[in-house]
Amino acid sequence: MSALDILIILLRVAFGAFVPLSFVAVLVWMERRGAAFFQDRAGPNRCNVYGIRAGGLIQNLADGIKLIFKEDIVPGHIQHKLYFILAPMLVFITALLCFAVIPFADVLVLGDREYVMQAVPMDVGILWFLAVVGFGVYGIILAGWSSHNKYGVLGGLRAAAQVISYEIPMGLSLVSLLAVYGTVDLSAIAQYQGQLLFGFIPAWGFVLQPLGVIIFIVAAFAETNRTPFDLAEGESEIVAGYHVEYSSMKFALFFMGEYVAMFVSSALIVTLYFGSYQIPWLSTETLVAHARPVVILLMIGLPVIAYFFAGWIKKNNRTHYYRADDPRSRETAIYVSLLWSLVVVLEVILLIYLIFAAGGAADRILVLLLQIGSFLIKTFLMCFVYVWVRWTLPRFRYDQLQKIGWEKMLPLALLNIFITGAIIVSFS
Amino acid sequence: MAEMVKLFVNGQEVEVESGKNLIDALKVVGIEIPHFCYHPALGADGNCRMCLVGIEDGRPPIVPACKTPVQAGMKVLLDAEHIKKIQHDVLEFELINHPIDCPVCDQAGECSLQDYYMKYSLDDSRMRVDQVAKAKRMDFGCGVVHDQERCVLCARCVRFTRQITKTGELGIVNRTDAARVTIFPGRPLNNRYALNIVDLCPVGAMTSQDFRFRQRVWFLKKDASICHGCSRGCNIYIDHHREKYKDDIIYRFRPRTNLLVNGYFICDAGRLSYKEENENRQVTSLIEGRQAPFDETIAAIRQKLDQARKPLILISPDCSLEQMWAVRRVSTLYGASLSGFSDAYVKAGDGDDFLINDDKAANRRGLELLGIKTDRKSFIEALQKTDLFVNFNNDLHFSGVDEEIDALLGTVQSIAVCSHQRDVFKTASIILPIASYSEYGGTIINQDYVLQAFAKAVVKNEAGKDMLEVTRLLGGAVIDARHAWPGIRKSVACLADVDPAAIPAEGIKLQTGEDANVGA
């Protein structure tokens, strides 16, 4: 094993572990500011460090500090303290583990060696995901039961029933998808989606499986306990459901677990149905072959994007009432200068690349970074859909939830398998 | 039992006692006739005209109820239009020069004028001329403050000083709207019952300097009790109130009518003795001057009593009968000698022929009936022999230092179970706080052998325990006041058929023969 091998492994694992974690902060921020904008409010925008609010991101820092320093209460009536403490860990860790098998870039070829861009290079892929996600709900059930609280138990029960109901259509929709791809390895699935259908349509999952994608997304919402399927913590009926007795960092683990799960299932949806890390019409080989024009396009595109972004910042980052010597205009100036210096740095790096390093391994790494970027942007957008849905749709009633699961989604998923099977058989 | 007669009020037949006037007789059956000047203790004066009632087919047809004795077959009209008009007009007349300063008047809430106005008048004033201004805030002495503007000239106060105290300090001078109650120049009220004037006054003209502005009366909780100021055992109301975030404190004592004991009045000293209940209270348990938890203090006392060779227990003559009984049981339990020595409570020459007694001990008769020795000689003998002196709230310094006893006390170890901080308890090595008489219930016997019961009124934040509870914790068998009675009945002949739960409000006059005093 060479030093390069070890470095790549370290980078992969670090990516798999830290990207979901840092996305938690981004997602919480997106949820709160997003919710506010959906509802014509402003959202948290007061927390600042020396006047820098970072659009409200500093609020997360404050929340984090608060949660860490809050009293960690274990209620006196709890009989199984071990399970009570274990539950939030289980929820969080399983959510994090799911991400391990998701590829975030194409196989990196350096010299004669190939590196699979997954935190854990496993070919069981989707099976791993199903297994671990299914295990995650044990954390919720355990939390509800060990809380020794009627709301907690009800929340846990609801979660259990819901997950059972929705894992079936989810699994069935995957069956038809796997029949199309012919593999369970997520890397292979991602590579498959780099092809073009009829020469001009990217062969992404949602094109191949239009019904399956809807079933899978709905089931994924239910799996992550997000609105409109968040009955397990329905605050209007059962206070907070399974985490009603939790406080401080134990609650924070549930909270973070929910966002990690949301991120991971977004990543999976992207991987399965939205072309994974693929940039449409630009497969890995095309990119490697045409690295120079791509870079030149980037160098032109960056300042344009930065120009509009700076304009947006200037327009919106100001005080909307009279304030002498508005401190937010100073803040804006800082943001804009930071933005432009970032652009300059990137331009210089790209220029150096163009002049000195073009061709060979550097092209490969460039493509790797572009694909990681593409993957993260897609996942981010999918997460936005989660937020968007949450602040648009009301919660289902429990009977509606079960009715949709068993009476609508299950037959549809079976129908989907039948149609897919028929098409595949007729074409082969 | 007085003879009963039947008469008609507003056409309805009622049966009342004969020999009384209409106001008193009808009050018993719940019919109220408004009046200012009449008071059962002072008799009818007939000056206020508020109590005018109609007599159907009578001659004269309108009579003052206070001066009219009940007669069989009388047809009294109270709600006829012309009677209502009389009441209405009398009230309008009284209110012509009344300042209507109810918001700042202490009487508001227990004012006859206010109540009658709300009930019989409710009209705006028709007067368009300035009101006659008179003196306000006049100091009449003895803590009585007079407001001439509020006065309705019922002369209750004047009659009180003439008939009851026979001192006659007050009089009404001038006529018409210049008439006013006043004292003679340079001769203020000077008698020991003067504050009863404040109670007698139907309006806010007489207020007590002591109670003035301290609390509004409608906040006060009024509990019946018995004054422990002397051996008369006057019946009182304890008016107390717990203000938010504060302690339950007593604001005043008022006399409670009991014709068997005190009539309608109490003395000023007794009235002001409520301050004793609020101030200077022992609230913490002390062992050798160190604050100690209650349980630890009790344990320490038990240990001391167990170790003592010949303890002496001294009991206060203010204790209730049940407490005395419980302490007596404890003294036999520990083989202690028991004394009720309380000569200090007697202030010779202080009493008078009305209510005030020489003897300031509330329950000396109880000591006597229970056979607890109170004489000086036996107490001093016991004190000489003892090695542990336990004082149950007996203030030996009540009327000054007794040097002979103090010298003896200095030689023995002493324990004080006391409700107040007093000089005599300061030398005690262990001090245990207990409740005072406003905070427990029990029975006491006054000097005339009238047995009276009183109930717990005040609940303090840092409530001292009842002495009964202390004796129980010291190993005594008496759990509560009721539990003491079988034993008391057995040992005291004249209490043999007394049910403590069924003692009437005016008390029971005990039949004491020569043999009844001996006890067990």
Next chain:
Amino acid sequence: MSIKVRVVERKGRTFLEQLYLVEVVKGMTVTLGHFFRNLLDNSRLYVRHYPEVKPEISPRWRGRHRLTRHEDGSVKCVACFMCQTNCPSNCIMIEAGERFDGRSEKMPVKFDIDLLECIYCGYCVEACPMDAIRMDTGIFSVTSNSRESLLIGLEQLMETPGGFSEVDYHKGGG
């Protein structure tokens, strides 16, 4: 005479509506419209930037209490305890004393209001025979770092000026 019967058409029974997805997409379009409108120009948010921009308070608003004064600066209150008697949350605690300025016989020596207990019902203002207690300070945010400091006394109640002119107060707002 027959009872008028109006048949209300139940919505949500058509196939498209039963399918949910179409309606879901419709709803999501609406919210997304709001999102982008606000994202692109946040001056269009329907918010008041509260701590800096204070809302306009009507004279009828029941804010923090104050005790009014006579022209010479002496307290109007005569300690009649009407407010304390009327107070449904028992948050007013008065101690009365003698008064010698000739306006009355009685005045408060202590007048405490526990703002944490107060429910701002305004009964004290209604009860006052002297117009001595008012809730017209316009102070609507009663916050502090300690419980003790929210038990305000006579001094503080008298110091606070009214938030409105006498004319506006008696008119009771527009």
